[in-house]
Amino acid sequence: MEELGIQILKSLVSGLLMGLVFALVALGLTVIFGVMDIVNFAHGEFLMVGMYTTLLISPLLGVDPVLTLPLAGLVGAVLGVLCYFGLIRFLLRGPMIAQLFGTFGLMIFLRNLALLFMGSEPRIVHQGWLVGKSIVIGPGVVLESTKLAVAVLSLLSFAVVWWLINRTKVGKALTATSLDAEGARYMGISTELMNALAWAVGGASVGVAGGLLVNFWPVDPGVGLLFTMIAFATVALGGFGSVRGALVAGILIGLIVNLPPVWDAILRSIDAVGLRGLDIHSFKYTMVYAIYFLIMVLRPQGLFGWKQ
Amino acid sequence: MEAVKNAFDFGDMPRNELGLAAVVLAFLLSFPLMPHSSFGMATMIQFLMFSLYGMGWNLIGGYGGQVDLGKAQYVGIGAYTTAVMMIRWDVPFWFSMPVGMALAVGWSFIIGYPLFRLKGHYFAIATIATSLVLKDLFEVWNFVGGARGLEIPLKGDFPNWLYLQFREDYYYYYVILGMFLIGFIYMNGFRHSRLGYQLRAIKDNEHVARSLGIDVHWSKIKAYAVATAYVAMVGSFHACYNFNIEPEDTMSLDLSVLIAMMAMLGGAGSMWGPIIGAAILVPMKNYLGSWLGGQAGFAGIDLALYGMIIMFIAAAQPRGVYGIVEAMRARRR
Numbered sequence: 001m002e003e004l005g006i007q008i009l010k011s012l013v014s015g016l017l018m019g020l021v022f023a024l025v026a027l028g029l030t031v032i033f034g035v036m037d038i039v040n041f042a043h044g045e046f047l048m049v050g051m052y053t054t055l056l057i058s059p060l061l062g063v064d065p066v067l068t069l070p071l072a073g074l075v076g077a078v079l080g081v082l083c084y085f086g087l088i089r090f091l092l093r094g095p096m097i098a099q100l101f102g103t104f105g106l107m108i109f110l111r112n113l114a115l116l117f118m119g120s121e122p123r124i125v126h127q128g129w130l131v132g133k134s135i136v137i138g139p140g141v142v143l144e145s146t147k148l149a150v151a152v153l154s155l156l157s158f159a160v161v162w163w164l165i166n167r168t169k170v171g172k173a174l175t176a177t178s179l180d181a182e183g184a185r186y187m188g189i190s191t192e193l194m195n196a197l198a199w200a201v202g203g204a205s206v207g208v209a210g211g212l213l214v215n216f217w218p219v220d221p222g223v224g225l226l227f228t229m230i231a232f233a234t235v236a237l238g239g240f241g242s243v244r245g246a247l248v249a250g251i252l253i254g255l256i257v258n259l260p261p262v263w264d265a266i267l268r269s270i271d272a273v274g275l276r277g278l279d280i281h282s283f284k285y286t287m288v289y290a291i292y293f294l295i296m297v298l299r300p301q302g303l304f305g306w307k308q
Numbered sequence: 309m310e311a312v313k314n315a316f317d318f319g320d321m322p323r324n325e326l327g328l329a330a331v332v333l334a335f336l337l338s339f340p341l342m343p344h345s346s347f348g349m350a351t352m353i354q355f356l357m358f359s360l361y362g363m364g365w366n367l368i369g370g371y372g373g374q375v376d377l378g379k380a381q382y383v384g385i386g387a388y389t390t391a392v393m394m395i396r397w398d399v400p401f402w403f404s405m406p407v408g409m410a411l412a413v414g415w416s417f418i419i420g421y422p423l424f425r426l427k428g429h430y431f432a433i434a435t436i437a438t439s440l441v442l443k444d445l446f447e448v449w450n451f452v453g454g455a456r457g458l459e460i461p462l463k464g465d466f467p468n469w470l471y472l473q474f475r476e477d478y479y480y481y482y483v484i485l486g487m488f489l490i491g492f493i494y495m496n497g498f499r500h501s502r503l504g505y506q507l508r509a510i511k512d513n514e515h516v517a518r519s520l521g522i523d524v525h526w527s528k529i530k531a532y533a534v535a536t537a538y539v540a541m542v543g544s545f546h547a548c549y550n551f552n553i554e555p556e557d558t559m560s561l562d563l564s565v566l567i568a569m570m571a572m573l574g575g576a577g578s579m580w581g582p583i584i585g586a587a588i589l590v591p592m593k594n595y596l597g598s599w600l601g602g603q604a605g606f607a608g609i610d611l612a613l614y615g616m617i618i619m620f621i622a623a624a625q626p627r628g629v630y631g632i633v634e635a636m637r638a639r640r641r
Contacts, residue, residue, distance in 0.1 A: 039429045087619055094626025096428055097375050097572050102622035104565055109615030115608030221608070225561070229440065232433050240429070286444035293437040297422040300430055 007265035011258040017147040019254020024154035024209040026234035028202030034241025035178045035198035041103040044224025045110035050210020051219035069211045076207020080199035114221035122218035146216040233292035239302025315497030340478035349477045355590045356484045362571040362582025364538030370576035373511035378435030384559035385412040386543025391458045401472040405544040412540035420529045443559040457554025472548035575630025
């Protein structure tokens, strides 16, 4: 029984930390969707670009990976703005299908560009302030300092974005654009600028997420898809366009992904022979998709959504 | 009888389109007689397969306006049904194909009922989710071979019509060409059918459609089932043609997207759209791949180019290639 208790605590902690990572990845997606009703399939590829930025810039400048985060954010923001003015602006004129495919083309393009320049082998940051360090907070419960840093920065990013949207004039303009773009235009708001801003904020947040993630998650050109899907699930769970929802849903998904060890511990503690064969480790992402599907069907607007 | 008459009624199509179609048909029928490489033959078979996938997608995505990004799950159901039945119980292709279609249609009803309560992006992303769940399940399900998939053993001498096993590719070519023609004729009938008109009304305006007494939800589910049958049929063929199936190549998101992209590139909501789209994208992908992808140090450049072209088309002409044709025709009038 004691083992079960420790395992639950362990899963709770690592689920919470991982959840904050997922939430940070999803933050950019929900901001972009909230403002302009467009689903960015290339979101995971933006993350990949952020990861590679930190990976390459840090040895180039000779500074610690953590210090390159602003640069990763900047690269993400520039990429977002470039994509907006180069592609998304034109897609907005077309039907929804065209938008889906435009961003899909972007995803294929970025992924294979990375393959062309970086090769297919997975890479990770090998040394830095955060790598390999951990804080022990109890018997068997270990906080990895990389994940802890991501969690803290994730909360910080959420605070910044929340402040930006809810407490500033620019945020009001963003909200106005998302509620009624035409109306906002009549009020003298440059919706074009607001859309670009949304892409900049979205790109920056996901770039920072990538820069942090590469400290403990190996990057390869195909890394984006899993994160795109998790980000979709997170955003859908929380409600498209809801910043608060993304945070809560991200944590929820982090906890779900960390369920299998608890399940194993339960099986061990009650000595259930019949259920031994039921290995749910390979289902951890399946559970995410399934729950996402259920939520979509039962409550299409998500937990905190206001857009239908 | 009415349905059969509708299926062969091409009266509402412009003359020059029909003429072009006749030329294309003659080309398709005589292609194996012309000198060709085996690579060219494989490309043609893939073109026909993707045209059929695209027709299925177009039925619900083009005529109905419901963007489905989970078509690959039905490819998988069709392919796995045929493969499993052939390996375990020696069931011939011609019997397992309808079974696969029936299973896929059954599954489409199960998930279609809740799915169609969603709209737009929500629907599109939810279809991805169902497809991924199914793929993950198949990857751990030992009965169907898990992630390594299934290998279909040879069932006697070539050519084996019962199990669809041939040494020469042109047999496969004519089988899939037959399916293609049936699919095309059926699609033409569907266009004129009650459900076809209902679906287009729903696409234009759901509220109006409902006020006209159309059961919107049920119409979408029915059309989705028809679309599924197309895709599952080709999925069964895929299993026999490749002799080897695994979840990654029959159920992946990439396949779903490719299917949708073909139809959308050619022009969603038109008869010719999926065919045009497949005729452009399949050769382009294959030849770009063999031309650029094979060179050392250039891995990925073919697909990067491919992505660029997709972005360009989506931005420049959201109604696809057929949209360009229609725009030109409208200008001439």
